[in-house]
Amino acid sequence: MADKEKRRSGAAPLGMPDGKATKSDCDKEFLSQAGVGELLRGAILKMVEARSDDPIGFLADHFCNLASVTEPGTAGCGDADQMNNGPQSAQEQQHLNRALWHLRLAHHSQRSAFSNNVCVAYDLLNSTGPRRRAADVPECPEGSCNDSQAEVGGGVRGGLYTQTLQCLCSEGGVPASTSAPLLRRLHCQDHEAVPYDVFRHGVLTCAVFSDYIRQAQRLYAEVCCPDEGPASRALGMAVLGTLREALETSQGSEANCCVNANTTSNSCLEANVKAKRYLEASAKISPYKLGQAMATAQTRGPGGDMDAKEFENAAAELFITRVKVLS
Amino acid sequence: MSSSSSDVLLPVDSSIKPPVFLHLGDTEPLSGVCVLDVTLPFGKTVNVEEISFKNHYTASVSVRLLMMGPPSQWVTAVRDLPLMENPHTEGGSQDYCCIHRTQMQVDPDHVISVRLILKQPSSTWRSFSLEDIRILPHKQQDPEKEVSDWLSDLTLADQHTDLEGLPPPQSVSSSLQQMFALTEVMMQSNETTASIGRFHVDGCYDINLLSLL
DSSP states (O other): OHHHHHHHHSOOOTTOOHHHHHHHHHHHHHHHHHTHHHHHHHHHHHHHHHOOSOHHHHHHHHHHHHHHHHSTTOSSSOGGGOOSSSOOOHHHHHHHHHHHHHHTTSOTTSHHHHHHHHHHHHHHHHTOSTTOOTTOOTTOOTTHHHHHHHHTTSSEEHHHHHHHHHHHHHHTTOOHHHHHHHHHHHOOOTTOEEOHHHHHHHHHHHHHHHHHHHHHHHHHHHHHOGGGOSEEHHHHHHHHHHHHHHHHHHTOOGGGSOOOTTOOSHHHHHHHHHHHHHHHHHHHTSHHHHHHHHHHHHHHSOOSEEOHHHHHHHHHHHHHTTSOOOO | OOOTTOOOOOOOOOEEOOOEEOOSTTSOSOOSEEEEEEEOOTTOOBOEEEEEEEEESOOEEEEEEEEOSSSOEEEEEEEEEESSSSTTSSTTTTOEEEEEGGGSSSOOOSEEEEEEEEEOOOSSOSOOEEEEEEEEEOOOSOTTHHHHHHHHHHOOOSOOOOOTTSOOHHHHHHHHHHHHHHHHHHHHHHHTOOOOOOOOBTTBOOGGGGGGO
């Protein structure tokens, strides 16, 4: 038995009798029929993109997700009943979980990986509808965004989209009260169908917002010198004030900039103006200017303390007022 | 840029083409007029402070300048400045001379090229020229004022305020910079968003307001 097994695993050498050659061909055929090559390649590509710390757990999750897609009849209720009202079905919940899993794979700063994942998540949520086909394998990101638009009616359900954003914010460590104003600007009604652009913008904004709030929390920890209790109100306001000034400077109106005599065309002029604005804005949050602002605040600022929550809300407000309201 | 503490003005790097002697037709090659072109470094215009040279038997000199600006044109800065009292004698034939911008008829600013026209009508001196020609630039305000203004605001490293009991500005600044960058990322994404196509006016779908759309 042992020698037969050895010969089976290798490629068929010349001069082998036909019987043995067919066995290894059978293996190859079996593997190609099962599509194992594609499966493994997809898994490895995903792993390279995500670079998670726990490769085995990642692969387990990945294959688990795949299994739940291809397994027929996993939904509790029939497909035809999935309309807007009524409790969310187990199938929708499952799609939401999987979409969130995809969105967590790459950080928003990794642009192409993040965009791919958003596309996949969109397809997943988009395919949750009355005409979903169980045979779909919505795992490949290339071109599927366009394909699924044609299959299902034009967008993710508004309620599902809002839920996705809520989950993203809470998973990112943002308390519900802080993210509520942001969601008011971004959310969609249940009867609306969310197109891909809006979905992407919402997801990106929530991801960036979670980073922003975490950074604000760290900033508070730095400003408050923890053993002395909460930070002074003057100091907190001064620090956030410099950030506000920087943001206002970088978005300054066209009328404030002077014409640079050395520019020869409009695009040069715009680029010059933008560069100048960014330089001025970043100068406002330089260590020197900050030191000045903090020293001034310490001597002349309002009294009292500012706790972490208030600081976080004030920082969040700076961000949220600049988010475009969805219309 | 040389600092203001140095008093020595460096001459502009220029190259002098060989002199061209002008003559009419096929007549004798020595007509007593010679043209010297001084080309300035390419791509930069010069504001001339003065032109200095050593004379070598030139009786008079005219200076023509090619000024920048559409259209570029030649203007006469100095017309027939006598270098020798008497073209036939030695007086002034080997003097060191200098033409200051105040002696010129036009302000020699934004000059692309300088042309010296030498005249020596006397037949006594068959060859004549100017040697060691130098063009000294006019020291004006710093032309890169825009950039240096911004940078001078940013690089006040020597002054530091009293930071007793305050959090370290470096780490606070770096946190703020990250928050600033994140907000900018969000605002850039703002610009590329499609709309979802709502028709309400200020959150209200009242039919009377729809006529405002």
